[in-house]
Amino acid sequence: MKRFLCCLLALLPLATLAGELRGVRYAPIAGGTRVTLELSAPTAGKVFSLPAPDRLVIDLPTTTARGALAAPAGGVLRGVRSGPQAGGALRVVFDLAGPAKWRQTRLPAGGGQGPRLQIDVLGAAPAVASKAARPAPAPAARQPATVAKAAPISRPQAADNAPAPVLRTQSARAVTVVIDAGHGGHDVGAVGPGRLYEKTVTLALARELAAQINAQRGMRAVLTRADDRFLELRDRTAVAHRHKADLFVSIHADAVAGGGARGSSVYALSEHGASSEAARLLAARENAAGMPAGLAAAGQDRMLRSVLLDLSQNATIEGSLRLGERLLDRIADVNKLHRSDVQQAGFMVLKSPQVPSVLVETAFISDPAEARKLADAGFRRRFAAALVAGIRDYLQTEPRLRQALAEAQTGRTPALRAADDGG
Template sequence: MGKSMRMRAQAVGVGVLLMALALDVFAASQVKSVRLWRAPDNTRLVFDLSGPVQHSLFTLAAPNRLVIDVNGAQLATRLDQLSLSNTPITGVRSAQRTPNDLRVVIDLSAPVTPKSFSLAPNQQYGDRLVIDLYDQGADTAPSLPPTTIADNPAVPVSPTQPAPKLTPPPPPGSKRDIVVAIDAGHGGEDPGALGPKGQHEKNVTLAIAKELQRQISQEKGFRGELVRSGDYFIPLRKRTEIARKKGADLFVSIHADAAPSRSAFGASVFALSDRGATSETARWLADNENRSDLIGGVGSVSLDDKDRMLAGVLLDLSMTASLSSSLNVGQKVLSNVGRVTPLHKRRVEQAGFMVLKSPDIPSILVETGFISNHNESQKLASASHQQALARAITGGVKQFFQQSPPPGTYIAWLRDQGKIAAGPREHIVSSGESLALIAQRYQVGLTALRSANSLKNDTVKVGQVLQIPATALAAQP
């Protein structure tokens, strides 16, 4: 080969190499934006990416810093516009170490425990890199693979998000308040449904939840507790754990519905489905960590020292009672809500939503309306309508607990003293219940129960509404 031909071959080789490098640079993922949220004891950073990346991180001291190396990425956004108030982050800076390798340095005012994971695209977002910075002393459980919200597959979550600071229930023997845990749906990087004018469900639900907490706490003998108090995300199963640790007697999750058809309208109330209850009972029995938890609210029962059969019976009884109460309070809330806004369905619906799966806490999910509907989205954003919805939910909750107050509560004491009328009681039959079991639960005689409902025999159907007479337990016929 002549000298000129060798030179041309070398030039071609260099050209191919340069082209390959250019293509490699072109193929690098873009960091399109960075989002930040503060939770009670952690800070979450989400890097929105145009494609998948590899990453690693390490911490440095004196001064405290977190270094994140993102391989296969280029920065295509600004980092100096993040709101860092009330976080341990004092600054965020970056450098492109190579055309394909990005380094992000987070300056910290205090040491943190970092955890990170990548998320694949879903219906709302593309690829993401999530960095959780836990404050020192926060409950940072061992990392688990990222999971997906069971009743909203579009929204991935971290299972290790810690709970807000918890207030333990008062000691037994006191006339304690009835505790209502109020869960504002979505939050943080999960906006929920979007309204026609860009309203975020997470903001609407938080506003209604705060108003509901205010109104419930104004009622003597009741206390409202927020599951989340700001714009941050809490994994679904963690929400029920927070309610349990707060000693909740009732769990109310607030949402705003959406549908492809903008004409869909109306509020709904959901309780757990029978199928969801069965699968959750099985999960608790299979999970050793859950078995060491308590069930039964104030009169809690530990499953840790029970054999599998007894634990299964206790769980089944607890879940059945919880579901029955959920349907009962749900119907009262639905009736009250129907006085202030149109209803989508006139009976309590049942579904396997994750936040409804407590075996020991009656739980309902209130869809306050369709945020995808133009008229309802405007109402849901209105403070006056939010107050009206909160009053309706509060009214339903009060009616339920005045009829069936938990033992040891101030409301139970008032009823026992004859200072409040128990009023007519209703029971919605759930799967697995018999008339005899219902009579025993409410301490009424079978004959009185049959008579109050004009029953010719002891056959009852799922969903049937029974009137519970105010009669002391009589001798069984």
């Protein structure tokens, strides 16, 4: 019998024995960052780098991703994305601040942890173009940020007679959407039937939304939290500022006492909320995080700073309202709307003077029928797809963001196109 079972296991397709990338952790070390990939099964990861732009690539054989990976906090690493490869492999790509060295270590399971692949990424000083530089492969177009079930990330091919590398300080940046999963940690949020916690469903939906955004060429998602942890409200908006977000979407699930209410809603910041935040920022003696660019140049002229801040916040609120309208148009295809127009309130997480921000009440967790929807992965997938469609609709109506998306999709800014064309 044992011999029969061994033979049977040997005949199973390799995909059925695939491992899973459960998450990624980051820790600062001298001269760089330690990256730890948490796996469900041992695997021999292949690590290599790619230039222009600088990336560190890890190929994991017979591995799938559990969901969107936590974004790095900065420093050596600028971003992360993943996608399936032919043959069942998973490719994980880290965007780097510049050329870097690395060393890898495979750690066996133990101490309550599964097997891990540990990579120390060192250096990443900005590259300097040199006339004596040897010819290198031509810069590849920016690869699409992908996740499991999305189009595979292909390995860039070297071009014949490739030119010498050029210092490209203006390379196109992906349109960045920061996704905030409401509540977390000891703050469970609203509680639905069967003790379904708001913090749980918001995190599940945020991960799904991040995965779908990362599957869009020219876009990337950053999660304010990728696990069950508590974050102060201002820490959530700080993530948007740190990653230079183009949009901020906070995910929640509504509740009312006694039930009966159903449907989805979208909120933008109210004028009162904006004015209270303006007062807080202007009261600060220093240009704190979150102060729009340009206010520092206003120096100590309080009146000028106040006018600039008002203009910035008014433009941001208008953008938030337009984003909310696009989202509602798409959400209506997958769920009943509780309010058909964008609501406004003084939510703290919407108080960024620079970033169009909305808060999405996905459904009423207090209603048994809607709680079942929130607990259903299929509904969350459809809801996330509606949000992605609404975001894309919005980007196409905003000239600056439409251009940024187009440049990120090609990996070339107008200045770079002119340089490449000899202009």
